[in-house]
Amino acid sequence: MNFIVTDLGRKTWQIDSYHAVSMFLIEGDNEAMLIDTGAGIGDLKAQVEELTDKPLIVVNTHGHLDHTGGNMQFKETWLDPDDLQMDHTMNTYDIRVNYARSRVGNFWPEKMEEAVAAVLPSGEIHYRELREGMVFDLGNRPVEVIKTPGHSRGSVVLLDRAAHQLFTGDMVNFQVLIYKGMSTPMDVYADSLRKIKARSGEFDRILRGHDRPIGSAADMDVLLSIVEDIMSGRDVGHYEEAGIRKGWVVARDGFSVWYEGPEGKTLEVD
Numbered sequence: 001m002n003f004i005v006t007d008l009g010r011k012t013w014q015i016d017s018y019h020a021v022s023m024f025l026i027e028g029d030n031e032a033m034l035i036d037t038g039a040g041i042g043d044l045k046a047q048v049e050e051l052t053d054k055p056l057i058v059v060n061t062h063g064h065l066d067h068t069g070g071n072m073q074f075k076e077t078w079l080d081p082d083d084l085q086m087d088h089t090m091n092t093y094d095i096r097v098n099y100a101r102s103r104v105g106n107f108w109p110e111k112m113e114e115a116v117a118a119v120l121p122s123g124e125i126h127y128r129e130l131r132e133g134m135v136f137d138l139g140n141r142p143v144e145v146i147k148t149p150g151h152s153r154g155s156v157v158l159l160d161r162a163a164h165q166l167f168t169g170d171m172v173n174f175q176v177l178i179y180k181g182m183s184t185p186m187d188v189y190a191d192s193l194r195k196i197k198a199r200s201g202e203f204d205r206i207l208r209g210h211d212r213p214i215g216s217a218a219d220m221d222v223l224l225s226i227v228e229d230i231m232s233g234r235d236v237g238h239y240e241e242a243g244i245r246k247g248w249v250v251a252r253d254g255f256s257v258w259y260e261g262p263e264g265k266t267l268e269v270d
């Protein structure tokens with residue numbers, strides 16, 4: 001079993017790859033949109049074509065390899081230019097194999113070798129530039145691009161206006177990673193959380209990139225309270241290691257923010 005498809009209603013399908021990452025397919029009257037392409041494990045294009053025969057627009061919520069790994073299967077992909085370089089660096093066959101070993105291996109150890117064998121060879125990818133405020137009209141289904149830097153500099157969320165839902169990629173998850181080098185400063189992420197919170201009257205559910213995807217605007221409140229406490233120093237959390245992930249963690253109400261830690265403390269331990 002590679003892809004696990006769940007019909008979420010509202011002409012919206014969640015496509016999971018080994019429960020490691022969630023992609024979404026939505027359909028308007030004229031066109032369909034694929035939101036993220038997973039880690040490039042297995043034939044995603046064939047899976048999408050089983051669900052829709054409409055012309056397809058492919059959009060990446062950000063440039064991490066577990067969201068862009070299948071891009072080469074499609075004619076073109078829309079990505080924010082601020083994440084383009086990161087994707088060029090990360091979206092390689094070897095790094096996608098490592099992802100299969102770490103993420104699938106951690107959660108579904110018995111499926112790891114199958115996942116590694118299904119990693120697609122790299123191919124040419126054609127990008128188009130996502131811009132703040134762009135609206136894709138799928139046919140009585142406008143989808144608005146909202147730029148939300150934080151987890152990565154080029155992260156966007158997609159507001160599916162007619163279906164009243166918001167696709168958040170890794171910007172809102174149970175575990176959010178904010179690391180220097182990969183992410184923006186914490187205050188930029190806080191501003192992005194406030195920006196989409198201000199739009200919460202326009203959606204009644206959010207669809208996240210990982211781990212039991214359906215959430216609500218209340219998720220943003222929890223994450224914002226964590227981030228504000230980190231920035232003020234009220235709660236710096238504790239150091240933790242989980243698989244390949246190492247960092248400082250502040251956890252609350254089922255959510256956690258991983259970051260590089262308070263100044264003067266080290267990220268790595270022996």
Ligand SMILES: [Zn+2]
Nearest residue numbers: 062064151170
């Ligand atoms: Zn990510």
